[in-house]
Amino acid sequence: MFKSIRKLTASWNINVVTNYSTQTAYQNIFDRNAKRLQKERAARSPDVELYDYLKEEVGFRLADRIIDIKREFANAADIGCSRGFLSKHIMAESVQHLTLCDTSPTMLAQAQGTPGLKMTKLEVDEEKLDFAENSLDLVISSLSLHWVNDLPGCFSKVIRSLKPDGVFIASLFGGDTLYELRSSLQLAEIERKGGLAPHISPFTQIRDVGALLNRAGFTMLTIDTDEIVVGFPSMFELMWDLKGMAENNAAFNRPAHISRETLLAASAIYKELYAKDDGVSATFQIIYFVGWKPGPNQPQPLARGSGDVSLKDLGKIIETGGTKKTKA
Numbered sequence: 001m002f003k004s005i006r007k008l009t010a011s012w013n014i015n016v017v018t019n020y021s022t023q024t025a026y027q028n029i030f031d032r033n034a035k036r037l038q039k040e041r042a043a044r045s046p047d048v049e050l051y052d053y054l055k056e057e058v059g060f061r062l063a064d065r066i067i068d069i070k071r072e073f074a075n076a077a078d079i080g081c082s083r084g085f086l087s088k089h090i091m092a093e094s095v096q097h098l099t100l101c102d103t104s105p106t107m108l109a110q111a112q113g114t115p116g117l118k119m120t121k122l123e124v125d126e127e128k129l130d131f132a133e134n135s136l137d138l139v140i141s142s143l144s145l146h147w148v149n150d151l152p153g154c155f156s157k158v159i160r161s162l163k164p165d166g167v168f169i170a171s172l173f174g175g176d177t178l179y180e181l182r183s184s185l186q187l188a189e190i191e192r193k194g195g196l197a198p199h200i201s202p203f204t205q206i207r208d209v210g211a212l213l214n215r216a217g218f219t220m221l222t223i224d225t226d227e228i229v230v231g232f233p234s235m236f237e238l239m240w241d242l243k244g245m246a247e248n249n250a251a252f253n254r255p256a257h258i259s260r261e262t263l264l265a266a267s268a269i270y271k272e273l274y275a276k277d278d279g280v281s282a283t284f285q286i287i288y289f290v291g292w293k294p295g296p297n298q299p300q301p302l303a304r305g306s307g308d309v310s311l312k313d314l315g316k317i318i319e320t321g322g323t324k325k326t327k328a
């Protein structure tokens with residue numbers, strides 16, 4: 001057990017995300033090369049499929065949102081495609097051609113599509129997208145964007161690449177993800193060290209996602225959250241699974257290790273506070289969003305002041321079954 005703990009201390013930390021809604025310029029928080037190496041290491045593991053359960057589930061749920069749009073997309077791109085958790089659910093009847101993008105060549109090679117789906121694979125960073133302007137009908141991404149430093153820049157590149165009335169559909173981890181592990185490590189460090197090291201910061205908040213999409217120019221936004229709670233025998237199995245998913249820390253300021261004493265204390269605290277059956281539970285908050293690039297065929301609001309009925313009379317209109325326009 002101690003051998004496993006020593007390995008974890010050298011490789012594990014929670015990712016750090018900043019509050020984008022108050023920033024005018026982004027900061028390089030994540031080491032994108034380190035994240036690429038982590039993904040390569042995870043993809044080359046002989047038991048990589050054991051750690052796909054969470055991303056498989058989120059990919060399936062996100063694919064449902066794509067199917068709900070009754071439209072055939074000529075050209076689509078999956079940014080941060082990982083091992084193809086979305087492409088395996090994309091039907092050829094919905095998308096004529098799908099471009100898969102990821103920084104990990106091994107993950108790209110492992111990604112597969114459905115029968116008849118035409119695909120192109122590109123080894124490219126989500127922060128350096130270079131699709132031609134107005135060239136895509138659909139952009140999708142599943143559990144990748146929370147590692148992007150310049151999220152505003154990424155959204156701007158996406159909307160530039162979309163055709164008018166094109167759609168951006170994605171998922172990423174939300175602020176309540178792994179709150180059990182976060183609080184356990186914090187309490188353990190206070191107990192053992194007398195203070196907090198910068199191991200943990202919040203994931204992206206849902207309000208930040210909406211603000212950034214609006215700033216980039218997306219309209220008709222739909223944003224919702226979901227929680228997936230997973231049980232583990234102990235905190236250590238959770239941490240090993242996160243490493244197997246390539247979700248271990250890639251921040252530039254990540255500490256070299258976490259001490260064995262801190263990990264043991266955190267495990268005991270975790271067991272005490274978040275016990276479930278014979279183990280512990282871990283919560284993953286998933287933020288899903290849909291944003292549209294403005295287009296001439298989209299529904300438009302009426303001009304301000306064009307209504308001829310006051311909102312105070314809305315109750316009477318409903319009672320009488322009226323359909324008159326109301327004042328803005």
